Amino acid sequence: MDLDIKGRSALVLGGSKGMGFSTAEALAREGAQVAIVARNETALNASALAIGATPIVADLSNRAQVLACIEKTQSTIGNPDILVVNTGGPKPATFAETSPDGWREAADHLFHFTIEVLTAFLEPMQKRGWGRVILITSTAAVEPIPTLLYSNVLRAGLHGLVNSLSAEVAQHGITVNAVMPGLIATDRMKSLGLNLGDMEERIPAKRLGKPEEMADLVSFLCSNRAAYITGQAIACDGGLVRKI
Ligand SMILES: NC(=O)c1ccc[n+]([C@@H]2O[C@H](COP(=O)([O-])OP(=O)(O)OC[C@H]3O[C@@H](n4cnc5c(N)ncnc54)[C@H](OP(=O)(O)O)[C@@H]3O)[C@@H](O)[C@H]2O)c1
Numbered sequence: 001m002d003l004d005i006k007g008r009s010a011l012v013l014g015g016s017k018g019m020g021f022s023t024a025e026a027l028a029r030e031g032a033q034v035a036i037v038a039r040n041e042t043a044l045n046a047s048a049l050a051i052g053a054t055p056i057v058a059d060l061s062n063r064a065q066v067l068a069c070i071e072k073t074q075s076t077i078g079n080p081d082i083l084v085v086n087t088g089g090p091k092p093a094t095f096a097e098t099s100p101d102g103w104r105e106a107a108d109h110l111f112h113f114t115i116e117v118l119t120a121f122l123e124p125m126q127k128r129g130w131g132r133v134i135l136i137t138s139t140a141a142v143e144p145i146p147t148l149l150y151s152n153v154l155r156a157g158l159h160g161l162v163n164s165l166s167a168e169v170a171q172h173g174i175t176v177n178a179v180m181p182g183l184i185a186t187d188r189m190k191s192l193g194l195n196l197g198d199m200e201e202r203i204p205a206k207r208l209g210k211p212e213e214m215a216d217l218v219s220f221l222c223s224n225r226a227a228y229i230t231g232q233a234i235a236c237d238g239g240l241v242r243k244i
Contacts, residue, residue, distance in 0.1 A: 182237020205238030
């Protein structure tokens with residue numbers, strides 16, 4: 001299927017590895033002009049080179065670096081038509097293991113940069129009359145995971161943002177959606193030290209997802225074909241989360 005995004009510009013945050021990288025790769029393959037953002041410059045440059053993307057080094061939990069990243073995006077690929085909001089996940093914690101400073105740090109890591117990039121890039125999308133915004137969140141937003149308190153709470157907040165914002169900007173040809181990975185085989189997943197055999201047994205599909213499977217969903221939502229899908233939170237989880 002032709003996604004009809006050839007020549008569109010796309011910014012993929014957290015784009016050097018995992019689902020972000022697979023998404024950037026899929027968008028580049030469709031002919032979009034892609035920029036990817038991450039902290040580790042060496043890994044970022046290698047990933048950018050592999051798919052012909054522009055690398056932008058930034059720590060998205062640091063406001064000054066987020067603002068510099070916005071400027072660098074504008075001076076390289078321009079104001080993006082497509083914005084994929086993604087980073088690494090926050091630290092695992094039960095409520096007893098959280099702290100006020102931990103909450104502030106987690107909000108910097110997941111929430112505040114999202115607002116900064118939306119503030120910078122939504123208005124140009126509105127002027128252009130076309131835009132796609134995808135937030136990579138987690139099924140934790142709809143089915144909380146006991147050891148991932150920061151993720152449960154802040155991602156539910158991001159879903160509230162998707163819901164409210166999508167209604168405000170739909171008339172301008174902009175869609176805003178969240179995609180919820182279930183258990184996807186990435187470095188992040190391996191770093192959590194979980195028993196993957198047990199996890200696979202719990203998934204109706206009996207296997208972890210592949211980053212490319214998430215990328216297929218995200219790139220479809222970024223496409224011209226998905227113009228009438230907005231304000232949704234869509235899982236890619238092999239049937240893990242059960243809700244009507
Ligand atoms: N994998 C899963 O099963 C799963 C399930 C539910 C939710 N999620 C969520 O989905 C998101 C992506 O997960 P993933 O598994 O694809 O992760 P990943 O493989 O660890 O990739 C994360 C990407 O984000 C970049 N990044 C991390 N922190 C950053 C920061 N502060 N500033 C800029 N870039 C940053 C990383 O590069 P650098 O480290 O070089 O910065 C990398 O490019 C995460 O938020 C995760 O919590 C994942």
